[in-house]
Amino acid sequence: MKKIIYLALLSSIMFASNSKYLKEEEYLNTDYRIFAGIIGNYGYLNSEQTDDHSIYSYGLYVGMPVFDNYEVILNKYNSITGDYTLKQQSLTFNIPITSRKTNRLYFGIVGGTGKLDLKDNINNENITDNFYGMHFGKRYKFTRNYYARIELEALRYQYKNIDDKDTSFTFNSGFEYRF
Numbered sequence: 001m002k003k004i005i006y007l008a009l010l011s012s013i014m015f016a017s018n019s020k021y022l023k024e025e026e027y028l029n030t031d032y033r034i035f036a037g038i039i040g041n042y043g044y045l046n047s048e049q050t051d052d053h054s055i056y057s058y059g060l061y062v063g064m065p066v067f068d069n070y071e072v073i074l075n076k077y078n079s080i081t082g083d084y085t086l087k088q089q090s091l092t093f094n095i096p097i098t099s100r101k102t103n104r105l106y107f108g109i110v111g112g113t114g115k116l117d118l119k120d121n122i123n124n125e126n127i128t129d130n131f132y133g134m135h136f137g138k139r140y141k142f143t144r145n146y147y148a149r150i151e152l153e154a155l156r157y158q159y160k161n162i163d164d165k166d167t168s169f170t171f172n173s174g175f176e177y178r179f
Contacts, residue, residue, distance in 0.1 A: 037176025088114030
């Protein structure tokens, strides 16, 4: 994961326009291009399923701006704790709140599904779940094509056949390329 981040940062430095900050005319946050990126999360999991309350995730996402800079994003990632792995996919809808020069603040709604793979599960059965949540985030424009995101996210998981509902609070960071 570190190698991917270092490679992305190195390529953004190499391909930046003259390795300088953006010009004044490139400050616009209106960008209707499709984008793809990598995401990493770390946070707290309030769960009865595990004694380990830390959770981290890694994955990929692809998105597209719609309407007036609203974004629809498809995520595919793995969330890992000490006792299980959660393979999940989600759909995110980001609503812009405000923007200034190369930054944009937004609010997002998240919903998705996943499979819970318990490491100590004797029956080797996977438990499916649905989850939903929201986040606040900020997107930074580095160059014409490279952007970074940071988000604070809260999710609620609803496992099938398990009465306890888990919640998580995570710090998300992403690095993306606009085509």
